[in-house]
Amino acid sequence: MSIKVEKISKFYGTQKALHEVSFEINKGEIVGFLGPNGAGKSTMMKILTGFIPQSNGEAKICNINTTEDTLMTKSKIGYLPEHNPLYLDMYVREYLEFVANIYKADHSNIDLMITKTGLVKEQHKLIGSLSKGYRQRVGLAQALIHNPEVLILDEPTTGLDPNQLVEIRSLIKEIGKDKTVMLSTHIMQEVEAICDRVIIINKGQIVADQPINKLHKLAGSRSIITIEFNDIVNHQDLLLIDNVLEVVETGKNTYQITSDSNFDLRPLLFDFAVKNELMVLQLSLVEQKLEDVFHSLTR
Numbered sequence: 606m607s608i609k610v611e612k613i614s615k616f617y618g619t620q621k622a623l624h625e626v627s628f629e630i631n632k633g634e635i636v637g638f639l640g641p642n643g644a645g646k647s648t649m650m651k652i653l654t655g656f657i658p659q660s661n662g663e664a665k666i667c668n669i670n671t672t673e674d675t676l677m678t679k680s681k682i683g684y685l686p687e688h689n690p691l692y693l694d695m696y697v698r699e700y701l702e703f704v705a706n707i708y709k710a711d712h713s714n715i716d717l718m719i720t721k722t723g724l725v726k727e728q729h730k731l732i733g734s735l736s737k738g739y740r741q742r743v744g745l746a747q748a749l750i751h752n753p754e755v756l757i758l759d760e761p762t763t764g765l766d767p768n769q770l771v772e773i774r775s776l777i778k779e780i781g782k783d784k785t786v787m788l789s790t791h792i793m794q795e796v797e798a799i800c801d802r803v804i805i806i807n808k809g810q811i812v813a814d815q816p817i818n819k820l821h822k823l824a825g826s827r828s829i830i831t832i833e834f835n836d837i838v839n840h841q842d843l844l845l846i847d848n849v850l851e852v853v854e855t856g857k858n859t860y861q862i863t864s865d866s867n868f869d870l871r872p873l874l875f876d877f878a879v880k881n882e883l884m885v886l887q888l889s890l891v892e893q894k895l896e897d898v899f900h901s902l903t904r
Contacts, residue, residue: 653787691732830864840860
């Protein structure tokens, strides 16, 4: 088990940031750690990386208790904080050599990380002269320089342009094949593109922990169907169909109909069309997006 968290709580004075949070992440998993601002994401990551202690509970990195052997656990982790702290007056290669020396890492990793993170042309530039996107790449390179078993990334793609996004996402997915990756982000498309599993935290407690392909089922007890008829339909007539909860007109003779997800509304819609001498030109189930699930669980 690469990351194991058992009933972690954290208090700042009387404010409760985390309440008995528990989860496990295995090697080879890329897990998205999501939540609204103030939910406790960064606090959890700081506890795992040894920057702050928990108030209660236990956290282990590679089966090592984070409070009992902090140096050993930190050696197992690569960490990119939300506000990427860099020495702006150092050159890229110089900085990575400095970090490698701290970890007593093999200096052959420096060239490898410079290449992997796309910093070849920037390696002799001052970090302070780099764009925000390239500074993020430097942050990723330093997190990987010692070949850690666990990678913890807080908002790793902040400031990247669309091309850089594709490259960094590919890099994270490649890294995730033989490491454990836990990343926090507000970009739902990023989670869908990178992650195998999602943990959602709200008000200091976990409200969802599911493989990403099953998460849409947590969006609630409603399903949405889009249907187009060949002629105009009375809005109120559609509301009278059994189990219809809401009807919204979205275009000419086209309606978005919300119903109980445990009930298949399609046969009733076809019966409605037959009885009213209408033709169904289009009928499709609207797939719940991760963003919808997030909103439904963190409202």
